[in-house]
Amino acid sequence: MNGKEISNYPENSNIVWKNNKLQCSINYVNDKPTYVVKFGNNFSNQVVSSKSPSDATTLFHNQINQGVNTRTSGVLLFGLHLESIHQYRIKPHKKRILKPVNEASHSTLTKRAKSMTKQVLDDFTNISKNHYNPVDKPILEKVQFSVNNYKFKVNVNENLITKECKNEAMVMVVDNGQISRDAYRKLTTIEDELPREWTIAEKRTQINIRMNDRIKINTVIMPQHMDINSNESYDIFDPEVIEEVTTSVGKGGKRSIKDVLKFIVPNLIKRGVLNLHEPIISIRISGDGRNVGKKVKHVMITFAILEDIENIHNPNYHYTVVLYPGLENYESLDILTISFREELQELKEIGININGVNWTINMYFSSDWKFLTICLGFNSANSLFFCPWCTITKKEISDIKKKWLISKQIDNINQYNGHHSTSLFNMISLENWIPDELHIMLRITDRLWSLLLHEIEETGYFNDVAREIIVKEMNRIKVNFHFWQEKECQSWSFTSLMG
Numbered sequence: 001m002n003g004k005e006i007s008n009y010p011e012n013s014n015i016v017w018k019n020n021k022l023q024c025s026i027n028y029v030n031d032k033p034t035y036v037v038k039f040g041n042n043f044s045n046q047v048v049s050s051k052s053p054s055d056a057t058t059l060f061h062n063q064i065n066q067g068v069n070t071r072t073s074g075v076l077l078f079g080l081h082l083e084s085i086h087q088y089r090i091k092p093h094k095k096r097i098l099k100p101v102n103e104a105s106h107s108t109l110t111k112r113a114k115s116m117t118k119q120v121l122d123d124f125t126n127i128s129k130n131h132y133n134p135v136d137k138p139i140l141e142k143v144q145f146s147v148n149n150y151k152f153k154v155n156v157n158e159n160l161i162t163k164e165c166k167n168e169a170m171v172m173v174v175d176n177g178q179i180s181r182d183a184y185r186k187l188t189t190i191e192d193e194l195p196r197e198w199t200i201a202e203k204r205t206q207i208n209i210r211m212n213d214r215i216k217i218n219t220v221i222m223p224q225h226m227d228i229n230s231n232e233s234y235d236i237f238d239p240e241v242i243e244e245v246t247t248s249v250g251k252g253g254k255r256s257i258k259d260v261l262k263f264i265v266p267n268l269i270k271r272g273v274l275n276l277h278e279p280i281i282s283i284r285i286s287g288d289g290r291n292v293g294k295k296v297k298h299v300m301i302t303f304a305i306l307e308d309i310e311n312i313h314n315p316n317y318h319y320t321v322v323l324y325p326g327l328e329n330y331e332s333l334d335i336l337t338i339s340f341r342e343e344l345q346e347l348k349e350i351g352i353n354i355n356g357v358n359w360t361i362n363m364y365f366s367s368d369w370k371f372l373t374i375c376l377g378f379n380s381a382n383s384l385f386f387c388p389w390c391t392i393t394k395k396e397i398s399d400i401k402k403k404w405l406i407s408k409q410i411d412n413i414n415q416y417n418g419h420h421s422t423s424l425f426n427m428i429s430l431e432n433w434i435p436d437e438l439h440i441m442l443r444i445t446d447r448l449w450s451l452l453l454h455e456i457e458e459t460g461y462f463n464d465v466a467r468e469i470i471v472k473e474m475n476r477i478k479v480n481f482h483f484w485q486e487k488e489c490q491s492w493s494f495t496s497l498m499g
């Protein structure tokens with residue numbers, strides 16, 4: 001059979017082969033061939049088969065030689081012997097040589113692992129049909145393999161929301177547990193189920209940006225620099241902590257209490273802690289200084305929502321508004337709290353509008369005795385005028401007929417004896433200044449305890465036997481307690497219970 005082939009196979013899989021009488025073509029529709037033979041005037045007649053070339057030729061012959069049994073090779077008729085096809089068949093197919101993994105780039109490795117996973121996923125989908133009922137929805141979760149010591153793990157069908165939550169939870173654990181970046185990185189080399197360190201770092205940055213948007217942290221330049229003597233040995237070796245501390249020397253951080261309130265109040269309403277129909281919030285302002293290692297002292301001012309009884313002892317619900325490295329004294333606090341006090345004044349006078357609701361704010365101040373007297377601009381506890389609330393003196397301390405009433409006024413508190421300055425928080429009335437119960441209880445216990453020991457001494461039973469009994473009992477209740485005698489001293493000293 002002579003004719004002309006019209007094709008550029010394999011680029012185009014549709015092949016037309018024609019002579020003067022016939023035009024045969026194989027047309028691919030959705031990868032399935034249909035065999036068409038056109039014939040007659042201007043090729044206006046046609047037969048079509050989707051079965052095979054031979055079937056098409058049989059149909060064709062039935063049309064033109066009705067009843068006469070003639071056969072033509074379908075292969076020949078459809079030009080499957082054609083030169084272009086032959087050339088393609090005999091052409092040696094170049095086999096792709098793949099680069100070994102240790103020479104391939106990171107993106108190539110990722111691409112290969114992904115394409116592997118895709119094929120595994122296809123196979124899994126097919127194979128799982130033979131093993132499970134489709135209603136059970138078998139899911140391929142992870143493809144893990146290694147090639148020449150390169151470990152690959154591709155998570156398939158991973159739920160993005162779960163992944164985000166997991167990363168957020170991880171940031172929280174790392175922060176709360178003070179796990180350094182370096183330590184976390186080491187952990188990930190041991191346990192590869194942990195999210196990578198960089199994803200955690202990225203998540204932390206995201207959270208910081210988001211939080212800084214809602215509650216901005218501003219820095220305040222401190223009046224005097226703390227001198228760190230570089231000749232002294234360091235207690236902290238973690239480079240992250242050292243960097244943070246050294247860059248923060250001379251600077252304090254502050255946040256707006258109004259921003260924090262706007263952020264937390266909606267959730268407090270949702271939890272039923274605050275009531276929209278009775279829009280009152282009671283806040284407790286507190287503060288303390290604490291040693292971070294031996295070199296640095298941090299002073300912080302926090303506030304808590306008193307209505308949130310459930311969480312009142314949970315440090316996560318004490319919101320920091322001022323934090324600085326430095327001394328716990330009136331001068332530093334005076335500078336660091338300027339804008340905080342302005343906000344408190346405003347909260348007291350006009351309250352705060354959150355999502356269209358005007359909230360009234362009740363304020364309390366509560367801290368240990370030391371911090372409380374500093375903020376009141378007052379003497380220390382052992383001075384002649386020792387009481388922050390009334391004008392009693394040390395001499396009257398045993399006068400039990402004296403009336404113990406709050407007699408001072410916060411507004412002109414600096415005019416009373418023992419006050420060197422105005423109160424830092426004069427928007428909080430004096431009745432709402434409450435010393436920390438724990439510290440008071442410890443002090444009272446300490447006083448009672450030394451009275452008891454004096455009594456034993458007076459009765460003459462304060463001997464080795466008595467001391468042994470006391471120490472034994474203290475050990476039993478797990479309190480570290482000792483008696484000792486200083487050199488050239490008759491009286492006995494003992495461990496303070498103040499902690």
Ligand SMILES: [Zn+2]
Binds near residue numbers: 387389390392405
């Ligand atoms: Zn008093």
